[in-house]
Structure formats: C-alpha cells, structure tokens
Amino acid sequence: MRVVILCGGESAERDVSHASGRSVARALLERGHTVTLVDPAAEAPVLAGPLRAGDTVEESAVGKEPPSAADRQRLRHRMHAALTGGPVLELLRGAELVFLALHGGWGEDGHVQALLEMARLPFTGADSAACAAAWHKARAQAVLGAAGLPVANRVPWWPGTREVPRAARELxxxxxxxxxxxxxxxxxxxxxxxxxxxxERVAAEAHADEERLVEPFLPGREFTVGVVGGQALPVVEIELTTPLFDYAAKYQPGGVSEVCPARVPGDFARRLQDMAVRAHRALGFGAEAYSRTDFRCDAQGAPMCIDVNALPGLTATSLLPLAATGANWSYPELIQRIVDLAQPSAR
Structure with missing residues (x-):
C-alpha cells in the first residue's frame, strides 16, 4: 500500500511522535509498503519519502523536555495550514492509508481525525468522536464511572480563575x-x-486557560493494558523509580522498569484485561481502533482506571509494543495489525 505517516505535530508530545513515526515507517517498509513520512507542523513537512523496502529511516531521539507553549502555538498554525490545503493535503489524498503516529494535541483529541473524515481519507485508529471522548480526562472518567468501572474521586479546577475549590482542599x-x-x-x-x-504554588504556575484535575495519589502498583481491535494484550506492570510515571521516566533510559507479562495472579490479570476492553468500548472505540488503558492501585491493592489513550506511543520503548511482544507479536506484526484494522472491510 501507499501509506503516509503523520507524526510530529504541535503537541507537547512532538518528540515522542517523531520517534513513533520513524519506528512505524521501518516496520511498514519491512512489510513491503511504500511510505512517506510527514510532519504537518514542520516548515518542510515531508521528512522522508516515498520510501520503499530496503530504504533506511533515521532514528529520532526524545528530548528530556517537551516543546514550550510558545513553540506549540507556532507549530499549530503551520499544522492547520498544512492539513487544510496545499501539497500536504494533496499528498494525503494520494495515499491509500494515513497512519496516525501523532500523540497528544490535535492528533489525539479528534481534530485531525475529523479533518480526515471530512476529506473521506482512510486512517488508522479510532474515529474523531472516540478520540474526543477519551482526551478530556474528567469527562472520560465520568463515562467510565457511569459504565461501572472503578475510578478515583476527582475535582476539575481552573487554577487561573478562582481559589482552590473546597473539594480539592478536602482531598x-x-x-x-x-x-x-x-x-x-x-x-x-x-x-x-x-x-x-x-x-497553590502549582496553581500559580499554571496557565489561566488550562483546566486541571485534582485526584488522590494512589500509592499502589501501576499497570497498563493494550487493546487492539477487541483483543486485550498481556498486562504490563510499570515499576517506578520515581513517585510518578512522568515524562522523563517514560522516555529516558533507566527511569522505569516495565515487566510483561506482569507478575500477578491470573485472575487479577484477567480482571485488568476485562476492564481495559470495557473502557475501550465505553468510550466508543470500535473494532477498527486500538487503545491503552492505564491503571493504578490504591492502598488496598484495588485497581483504578486513570486514563485511556487513543493513540498510545509506538516508539521502540513504548508500552503497547512491549505488550505485543507478550502476545508473541513482533513489532512489524503489531503495526500490520493496526493497518489491517483500518481497512474498510474491518470497519
């Protein structure tokens, strides 16, 4: 197939997305596809391509810090222009499939998916409605709670507009x-x-237009479960060297140890897998989509759903590829499965 990979973008996860896009490109080339790598927010959007089997793709490192807010605003203007007209849009129209390796921002909140839907272009992953439902954590947790899944207490808060809410003070x-x-x-x-x-100090450092979520710190073990189509992958345990699985821990060597399959009793693993599939469906992810649900346990060891990722990372060190190895899938096989789910016959 002729595949255009969208990566990079305007979000704080831009570096991660570049690394995912290049990993995906190598896998697709190994499977015999023709690949063009595009960053719609870059000054020169076409990063590489068209590439064919045997061509090489350079590595992309993930920096220690995400792009600044000022940089993201500039990138957003370029990305909007690229996706709504000009040579990038024509390149997308000429592809048989758009592979979304975008993480965060417009790539994961449904904006890019909506543009591709309006242009009637086939793409990988969930549709715009499911992405939007999962992206806003407070609303997503409300949906998951209504579906009977365990979620922590939470207090939405706009730090720049008013004092600390009473409910947050109580937490x-x-x-x-x-x-x-x-x-x-x-x-x-x-x-x-x-x-x-x-x-109050954290609130003072936040932008007035950025809503925050305050929820209890869960001191127990942390797990994640990928779902591809309707199939739950083996459970991954995230063994932290820091109190939180933050940006640095996720993408820098030595920040965390990830174990797959997790060393837990079989019934506990099946419980997490069942909850991940239920979360996937509750937020509107269909048979064409994939997702990754994150769990953290409370002091009594009970798992809580803390997040559902519509476009989880696909770098060499990302959690979904690790879970795929637990299912005896190679990385190229995982990517091919995602491609196959996006075919019209699978939808």
Whole structure:
C-alpha cells in the first residue's frame, strides 16, 4: 500500500511522535509498503519519502523536555495550514492509508481525525468522536464511572480563575494528591502535591486557560493494558523509580522498569484485561481502533482506571509494543495489525 505517516505535530508530545513515526515507517517498509513520512507542523513537512523496502529511516531521539507553549502555538498554525490545503493535503489524498503516529494535541483529541473524515481519507485508529471522548480526562472518567468501572474521586479546577475549590482542599487534607491537565498525554505537567501551600504554588504556575484535575495519589502498583481491535494484550506492570510515571521516566533510559507479562495472579490479570476492553468500548472505540488503558492501585491493592489513550506511543520503548511482544507479536506484526484494522472491510 501507499501509506503516509503523520507524526510530529504541535503537541507537547512532538518528540515522542517523531520517534513513533520513524519506528512505524521501518516496520511498514519491512512489510513491503511504500511510505512517506510527514510532519504537518514542520516548515518542510515531508521528512522522508516515498520510501520503499530496503530504504533506511533515521532514528529520532526524545528530548528530556517537551516543546514550550510558545513553540506549540507556532507549530499549530503551520499544522492547520498544512492539513487544510496545499501539497500536504494533496499528498494525503494520494495515499491509500494515513497512519496516525501523532500523540497528544490535535492528533489525539479528534481534530485531525475529523479533518480526515471530512476529506473521506482512510486512517488508522479510532474515529474523531472516540478520540474526543477519551482526551478530556474528567469527562472520560465520568463515562467510565457511569459504565461501572472503578475510578478515583476527582475535582476539575481552573487554577487561573478562582481559589482552590473546597473539594480539592478536602482531598489534600486527606493525603497526597496528583494534579494534572485534563487534556494531555505523556504525563506532561503532572505533579504530586502533599500540602495546600504546594497546591497553590502549582496553581500559580499554571496557565489561566488550562483546566486541571485534582485526584488522590494512589500509592499502589501501576499497570497498563493494550487493546487492539477487541483483543486485550498481556498486562504490563510499570515499576517506578520515581513517585510518578512522568515524562522523563517514560522516555529516558533507566527511569522505569516495565515487566510483561506482569507478575500477578491470573485472575487479577484477567480482571485488568476485562476492564481495559470495557473502557475501550465505553468510550466508543470500535473494532477498527486500538487503545491503552492505564491503571493504578490504591492502598488496598484495588485497581483504578486513570486514563485511556487513543493513540498510545509506538516508539521502540513504548508500552503497547512491549505488550505485543507478550502476545508473541513482533513489532512489524503489531503495526500490520493496526493497518489491517483500518481497512474498510474491518470497519
């Protein structure tokens, strides 16, 4: 097939997305596809291609810090222009499939998917509605809770517009909390907070237009489960060397140890897999989609759903490819399965 891979983009996860895109390109070339690698937010959007079997794709490193807010605004303007007209849009129209290796921002909140749907272009992963449902953490957790899945107490809060809500103060008084953006991925701007003064300090550093979510810090073990189509992959345990699985821990060597399959009793693993499939379906992910649901356990060892990722990372060190190896899938096989799910016959 002629495949255009969209990677990079305008989000805080831009570096991660570049690394995913290049990994996906190598896998697709190994499977015999013709590949063009495109970053719609770059000054020169076509990074490589058309590439064919035997061509090489350079590695892309993930930096220690995500792009700044100012940089992201500039990137967003370029990305909008590229996806709504000009040579990038024509390149997408000429492809048999658009492989979305975008993470965060417009790539994961449904914006890019909606543009591709309006242009009637086939693409990998969930549709725009499911992406939008999963992207806003407060709304997603409300949906998951209504579907009977265990979620932690949470308090949405706009730090720049008013004082700390009473409900958030009560959570901090009861113990440590986690403060994170309601929209975003790769644990960017996630903080553990142990006191009210610390919460107020974190709030003072936040932008007024960025909604935050305050929820209890869960001290137990952390797990993640990938779902490809309707199939749950083996459970991965994330063994942390830091209190939080933050951006640095995810993408820098030595920040975390990831074990697949997780060393847990079989009934516990099946319980997590069942919850991941239920979360996948509750948020509207269909048979063509893939996702990754993250869990963290409370002090009693009970798992809570903390996030559902519509376009989880596909770098060499990402969690979904690790889970695929637990199912005896090679990395190219995982990518080919994602491609196959996007075919019209699979939808």
């Amino acid at each position: 901090v008084a009861a113990g440590p909390v986690v403060v994170k953006p309601v929209e975003g991925g790769s644990s960017v701007s996630v903080h553990r907070v142990d006191s009210l003064p610390e919460l």
